[in-house]
Amino acid sequence: MPADTLAPRPLQAALVSAKIVDAVLEAIAHGRLTAGTRLREEEIAGIFGASRAAVREALKALAERGVAVLQPNRGARVASPTEDEVTQTYAARALIEGAMAADLAQHITAADIRKLREHIGAQRRTNDSGERREHLRLMGDFHTLLATLHGNSVVTETLERLVARTSFMTALFPPQTQICAIDDHVAMVDALAKGDGALAQRLASKHMMDNRARLRAGASTPTADLRAALLP
């Protein structure tokens, strides 16, 4: 039998890659995997019984999301954003989301407001039940929902990328207090419901700067046991 018939099929490799990506994101969201930890291809292949190609695919996908950094000849690491990168990313969100909120206040509908209030209900439920990863996802999702309601697909696409980056930063450097205060979201929706664009803009922008202030990027101790982090 030729050796290549024993190679994993493309679909299988894609599934294994997706599983590795998910395990890394899950480990970061739960604080088991820290900034700067080396992601050794061979070790990860061993942990998941995966091919090196499948691991490379997963690392590439993580790098595209800004979660991993690939260095030629030095392998991959969990990204380690600096204070400056964190500040600039949040400042970009404050600018875009402030302007977007001002605009949205001019054309938001009652059905939109209902959708936003229902979303806030789900945020409270996941916060109370302690589902951290799902809660983090919803907190980011609220902002992309505002973009969707605003209706400019280029803005939505840009914001989705920025939200993914700040969600990762939040997971890496967990704040002492609640990130994205749910009460801020309530106040923003109230301002939108009143059609008060100036207030909505101020609140949306301040919400981002407050979130930024809660994060302390910094050196963390690399995770020692990659297997225990990825397969708890």
Ligand SMILES: [Zn+2]
């Ligand atoms: Zn928020």
